[in-house]
Amino acid sequence: MPKITIDRERCKGCQLCVIYCPKGLIKPESRLNKKGIQPVMFLEGAAAKRRGAASGSNCTGCKFCALICPDGAVEVYR
Amino acid sequence: MDKIFTKPKSLRDIPTHYCPGCGHGVAHRLVCEVVDELDIREKVIGVTPIGCAVIAYDYWEFDCCEAAHGRALAVATGIKRMRPHNLVFTYQGDGDLAAIGTAETIHAANRGENLTVIFINNAVYGMTGGQMAPTTLLEQKTATTPLGRCAKLEGYPLKISELLSCLPGVYSIERVSTDSPAKVLSAKKAIKQAFINQMEGKGFSLVEILSACPTYLGLKPIDSVKWMAETMTKEFPLGKIK
Amino acid sequence: MSEKILITGNEAIAEAAIQAGARFYAGYPITPQNEIPAYMAKRMPEVGGVFIQSESELAAISMVMGAAACGFRALTSSSSPGISLKQEGISYIAGAELPAVIVNIMRAGPGLGNIWPAQSDYFQATKGGGHGDYHNIVLAPASVQEAFDLTQFAFELADKYRNPVMVLGDGLLGQMMEPILVPRSSFLVPREESKQSTKHEAQSTKTWALTGCKDRKPNLVASFRMREGDLEKLNQHLQEKYQEIEGKEQGFEALDIADANTIIVAYGTMARIAKGAIKTLRAKNIKVGLIRPITLWPFPKDIFDRVKGQGLRVKFLAVEMSYGQMVEDVRLAVGSEYMVEFLGRSGGGIPSEEEIAYSVERIADRKTKRYPLNAKR
Numbered sequence: 001m002p003k004i005t006i007d008r009e010r011c012k013g014c015q016l017c018v019i020y021c022p023k024g025l026i027k028p029e030s031r032l033n034k035k036g037i038q039p040v041m042f043l044e045g046a047a048a049k050r051r052g053a054a055s056g057s058n059c060t061g062c063k064f065c066a067l068i069c070p071d072g073a074v075e076v077y078r
Numbered sequence: 079m080d081k082i083f084t085k086p087k088s089l090r091d092i093p094t095h096y097c098p099g100c101g102h103g104v105a106h107r108l109v110c111e112v113v114d115e116l117d118i119r120e121k122v123i124g125v126t127p128i129g130c131a132v133i134a135y136d137y138w139e140f141d142c143c144e145a146a147h148g149r150a151l152a153v154a155t156g157i158k159r160m161r162p163h164n165l166v167f168t169y170q171g172d173g174d175l176a177a178i179g180t181a182e183t184i185h186a187a188n189r190g191e192n193l194t195v196i197f198i199n200n201a202v203y204g205m206t207g208g209q210m211a212p213t214t215l216l217e218q219k220t221a222t223t224p225l226g227r228c229a230k231l232e233g234y235p236l237k238i239s240e241l242l243s244c245l246p247g248v249y250s251i252e253r254v255s256t257d258s259p260a261k262v263l264s265a266k267k268a269i270k271q272a273f274i275n276q277m278e279g280k281g282f283s284l285v286e287i288l289s290a291c292p293t294y295l296g297l298k299p300i301d302s303v304k305w306m307a308e309t310m311t312k313e314f315p316l317g318k319i320k
Numbered sequence: 321m322s323e324k325i326l327i328t329g330n331e332a333i334a335e336a337a338i339q340a341g342a343r344f345y346a347g348y349p350i351t352p353q354n355e356i357p358a359y360m361a362k363r364m365p366e367v368g369g370v371f372i373q374s375e376s377e378l379a380a381i382s383m384v385m386g387a388a389a390c391g392f393r394a395l396t397s398s399s400s401p402g403i404s405l406k407q408e409g410i411s412y413i414a415g416a417e418l419p420a421v422i423v424n425i426m427r428a429g430p431g432l433g434n435i436w437p438a439q440s441d442y443f444q445a446t447k448g449g450g451h452g453d454y455h456n457i458v459l460a461p462a463s464v465q466e467a468f469d470l471t472q473f474a475f476e477l478a479d480k481y482r483n484p485v486m487v488l489g490d491g492l493l494g495q496m497m498e499p500i501l502v503p504r505s506s507f508l509v510p511r512e513e514s515k516q517s518t519k520h521e522a523q524s525t526k527t528w529a530l531t532g533c534k535d536r537k538p539n540l541v542a543s544f545r546m547r548e549g550d551l552e553k554l555n556q557h558l559q560e561k562y563q564e565i566e567g568k569e570q571g572f573e574a575l576d577i578a579d580a581n582t583i584i585v586a587y588g589t590m591a592r593i594a595k596g597a598i599k600t601l602r603a604k605n606i607k608v609g610l611i612r613p614i615t616l617w618p619f620p621k622d623i624f625d626r627v628k629g630q631g632l633r634v635k636f637l638a639v640e641m642s643y644g645q646m647v648e649d650v651r652l653a654v655g656s657e658y659m660v661e662f663l664g665r666s667g668g669g670i671p672s673e674e675e676i677a678y679s680v681e682r683i684a685d686r687k688t689k690r691y692p693l694n695a696k697r
Contacts, residue, residue: 014099014299070103144542156386
């Protein structure tokens with residue numbers, strides 16, 4: 001199943017990936033990173049469901065998040 | 079499972095100094111992706127501007143030269159004329175290219191210098207603290223137009239790309255945006271074509287990239303891309319200009 | 321083998337640059353140096369070089385910066401108001417430690433002034449001129465032959481120290497024709513040969529040059545130093561370099577100073593006029609000599625020290641085609657115990673032999689320091 005990884009120390013919390021993820025699988029984390037910024041996280045499986053992603057929503061590896069990320073914090077696997 | 083998206087090799091693996099949501103990060107990456115895909119890293123020479131992107135060379139893994147504010151295209155002219163086999167590009171903001179460097183821009187274009195120009199238009203001066211840019215929209219509030227840009231006092235947003243398209247020396251001009259993933263893809267296509275033009279000796283190619291400056295637009299990053307899509311592109315319509 | 325040719329100062333400078341291996345010239349027309357770009361427009365293509373008539377002096381100096389950053393010998397030329405504009409780029413070139421040659425054929429100012437010869441750019445040439453703590457090496461030829469020779473030397477110094485070098489002449493020197501000796505091969509550098517030398521020049525020892533980062537780490541040409549401490553480090557390095565230049569590169573001509581009671585200090589064209597006055601005065605048995613700085617920066621302080629070392633009760637007269645610029649360096653060089661008088665005109669007038677002779681005679685028996693000295697008009 002495709003997935004992404006987010007470098008939480010590199011993330012500056014602009015959340016552009018959050019609005020462009022067609023599946024709603026990226027959400028702000030509750031913990032801050034070392035820079036004191038609220039990074040975003042990728043939701044998988046149960047976590048995705050818990051955070052309100054529609055059931056059956058899985059990452060398709062569309063790369064939208066990586067394309068829009070200004071900080072090169074996202075890597076995509078398929 | 080294969081990694082299908084990662085940072086290009088020409089982009090150094092260090093975090094940038096840019097604000098959250100700043101469009102420079104995307105533009106830097108796109109330039110590097112193109113450099114990698116065309117396999118020109120060992121041939122490319124970048125000329126960096128004065129502005130937020132002044133230390134772009136810290137992030138790029140290839141030869142670079144600094145230029146005084148506005149003089150990037152003059153420096154690039156000197157480089158390209160002496161090293162015609164290298165690929166030379168400038169990376170300039172709106173203040174650099176369309177205000178203090180207007181003369182250098184117009185004349186390099188008019189000479190048809192075989193260069194690639196990456197022009198970042200974010201409608202505001204970022205590095206100095208959000209002052210009016212030549213491309214600031216009417217009624218847009220900045221540090222030096224606190225009541226909004228007024229045509230009577232400050233003139234109109236300068237459409238330098240349209241202006242340059244009148245010059246016979248110019249080969250190609252395209253305006254792209256970075257406000258959505260789809261537009262980022264077409265921006266990359268335009269940048270790649272602009273480098274290919276230079277490799278084929280076609281002449282002066284400019285890509286104007288509309289870019290977000292959330293900090294000095296006074297908007298959240300997610301709102302600033304909406305503003306670009308809804309407001310800025312009305313004044314600066316996207317597409318091939320020449 | 322060499323041959324004798326008759327040539328103007330401006331053209332001699334241009335040809336000297338070509339023969340020194342310069343293969344890039346950019347400039348903007350301004351009187352009284354227009355012969356240089358015109359000559360380059362014709363000559364550069366002959367030797368496989370590049371000539372660009374730029375849109376402004378700002379652009380010209382930046383183009384030179386680009387060419388120099390690639391490892392090529394490059395120059396620009398202008399006259400006083402144009403040099404004011406070039407100061408931006410010169411400061412960047414100094415900060416980025418690039419070799420470049422700037423020719424300044426001075427005219428009278430301030431502002432638009434006029435096109436008459438002057439030496440009023442001494443300050444903007446020797447004291448930095450642009451922003452920041454930097455120096456140009458400044459060479460001041462007094463004849464067309466010297467204009468030719470010093471222009472070639474300028475490229476050597478520029479490469480040696482990775483520093484901008486200014487050749488500082490005035491409109492008189494630029495426009496004047498004189499016979500000079502040049503290597504026989506001059507004007508006949510064949511295209512292919514020069515192209516090879518261009519290649520050689522660019523590759524040579526300039527490992528910092530921008531060539532594309534094949535088989536090496538990327539090179540960066542920049543003066544920007546934002547991280548804490550970095551700019552101070554650069555500035556300290558520059559200061560050490562300047563000290564080295566001050567120690568090694570002082571150039572001057574000394575004439576009749578061994579027995580002199582009065583020493584005229586003048587450079588460039590002005591020094592030639594002073595030599596005429598010295599002839600007249602010596603015929604009248606007045607003991608007068610001349611120190612002619614050839615490097616204006618570094619100012620040739622050592623010769624003044626030598627004069628002082630002789631313990632002579634000598635007086636100095638600085639003569640300039642300006643209102644007292646070089647005289648400040650003379651005063652600094654000799655110290656307060658020596659009398660330093662000044663004679664200068666600018667804006668159209670040039671101190672004549674008679675005026676200089678008159679001034680020397682007037683100060684010959686003066687006991688106290690007093691200036692400015694009013695010359696007979």
